[in-house]
Amino acid sequence: MPSGLHFLIAAKRCEISELQQLARTSALVNALGRLIHGLQRERGLTNLHLASQGTQWEGALNDQIQDCEVLQGEVISCFEGMDVTPTRLTQGARLFSRIAYALQGLAALPALRRRLRAEKWDAPRATAAYVRLIAGLLAVIFEAADTAADPRISRHLVALFNFMQGKELTGQERATGSALFAAGQAEAAAQQRLLGLIESQERCLQVFDEFASPALQQAWQAAQRPEHMAAMERMRRVLCTAQDGAPLDRQLSQTWFDAKTSMIDAMKGIEDRLARDLLALCESRLETVSSELTAYESLINQEPDLALEAADDLSFFEQAPPAPDSPGSALNPNAAGFGLQLDRSILTLVQDQARRLQSMGQELDTVRASLNERKTIERAKGLLMAHRHLSEEEAHKTMRHMAMNQSKRLVDIAQALLSTADVLPEPPR
């Protein structure tokens, strides 16, 4: 009969394999973050170039495109270096499927660049194309956050994903506000969009704040200089409260763009730190788990003795079964009494391991709840799009209106929509 210890060792090896994959994922996340940042700049410069009827920003835009091509090359090598043997099961299926989608977008990017210059697309249309491409890249990171099984790493990935998403929304706000000021006239639809972007941005940064380490929270606080924030909030107020059609100061377009750009660059600094911390976290967990494995493996040599001792051992039936740990103690598996002592019986090891995995699962559920909110909102949006034939933006706006009118959170509205889905007519196919 194989002993419990053999399966304990197999379990440890699974954890190590997971952590190694996470370490590789963090390199991918890093490369994706840099490409996304580059594409955000390219989007901004494209808008300026298009707004100048192709008379300005040509050189800066071309330089940026070259930078993006280098960054894209780095992302592609990460993709190429990925382990695509079918070892990740359905987690892998979801991640690979997101990557497949992102790759289709990257493949179409050169064609996009040619077309929007040749056909002189307007800024909103160009912005929408870049938004979609970046969303496809961010979805890869979302999937990585959703599949990590180590709760501390998952917390960190959730903070990182939400921060990156918040940064992207800031980029979209920059484009929308810039275009409004440049047009010299307030427009109700763009104002609505702006309000939506500000609200979603704040939600993302709240989630970041909830899950980030105290050091990163402080870094982010420090990055938001009060004098800059005050100036920006003033411009936001002007943009959002002007009557439809009222004049706006065109001069502020550049001021707004520069203020938002310096904010986005500051965010990139925080993002880089998040990515570095992620890698460090993976490596430190890997070290801990590897030393636990070594200890288990050395135990297996002594096992014949242990087995002999156990022949008349009823402790399985006498000790308390591996009861779930109390909540909260799971934050630090090492603190949860997991100091490895070679003289403990295998049963105690088995029970510790079960307790620890259960605690991890519990902590993970908490972290995932924030990801599930996002999924719920996305699903409700998809439902509205299918049943009411709305665009993604219209669906989002409809839900935001419902939430405001009912003084509810967006996720509650989404939940309510999903739970009433059965009474909606089937969408035509």
Place this chain on the structure above:
Amino acid sequence: MPSGLHFLIAAKRCEISELQQLARTSALVNALGRLIHGLQRERGLTNLHLASQGTQWEGALNDQIQDCEVLQGEVISCFEGMDVTPTRLTQGARLFSRIAYALQGLAALPALRRRLRAEKWDAPRATAAYVRLIAGLLAVIFEAADTAADPRISRHLVALFNFMQGKELTGQERATGSALFAAGQAEAAAQQRLLGLIESQERCLQVFDEFASPALQQAWQAAQRPEHMAAMERMRRVLCTAQDGAPLDRQLSQTWFDAKTSMIDAMKGIEDRLARDLLALCESRLETVSSELTAYESLINQEPDLALEAADDLSFFEQAPPAPDSPGSALNPNAAGFGLQLDRSILTLVQDQARRLQSMGQELDTVRASLNERKTIERAKGLLMAHRHLSEEEAHKTMRHMAMNQSKRLVDIAQALLSTADVLPEPPR
């Protein structure tokens, strides 16, 4: 640049690998079910043997132990045949850790058998030992149900796990009721235990009914013969409503035991069918996904042409992004418009795949909700055990009382306990 198609194929291979593992898991579940059934009989015969002061049932018990040893051998070969390479990541860690615990129990079983006969343990103590061993084996099946990522298979595993759990509770009810009748006198604590067992049993069978296929629901309905059910409910009423200390008809001990035994045997029939259907389901999904993979692989040969066509293709930026499907349509991935046509563009394939995986995730969340209820209750129980120094049974009873007094469901009480955990004092270590 690798194409999206390469990652689509990798995603399909992950799905196939998952389904193959599930097919192997279903063989394990089958073997575990037979061993559990054998141990349930051994527990019953042990009680009869102990109750007769070792004067009766010796032969039947020894035969049963021999049967159990054969069944145990089959389970052990399934464990030995398991793929323990660290490919299952944290899912694997949890499953292997449960197996390690179950193996410790099986290793201690011969010692248990010797001791309880030599020391003439009383029936409750012997029952408790078998209950713990069987719980360890059932936990392996719970873990398998919790890690399956295909929603239809997961539904089926949830139905199966709950049915097996319900059968085990029926076995415990048989033992408790039998002992009460045999004692010839009602006893309040045993009556409370009986009520708890009946309630939990009904909850398990409700979940089974919610998730089982219509054919299995009908089979289970047919297995519960009204005349038998009426007789059993009458005996249950007698057992549960007699005043503490009031006399009970000792003659009914055997009648009760036989009625419960025939019920348990009927449940074994349903369970076997559940296990067979599980394997068939895995095989049919495997066939579907494999043929999708073949189609993708044949596409990759034509890809140069497709790539050429795509060179100026902006459909990535023009088609709707892969929006989540509307709820409900995910029950059958094939019905969700997934007929593979070779002439579709890769982008469409990518979008279909993303939609399908998202739908699966959504359906899976629904299925998992029922497993999460169980986990929530287990965690709250663990919390009470740690903070109030209660035994598992006392913790369960406390929660049941709270639920009854507040007219709430057990899971709501568990949730409330967990959410107030922060204000409880830390348990002593």
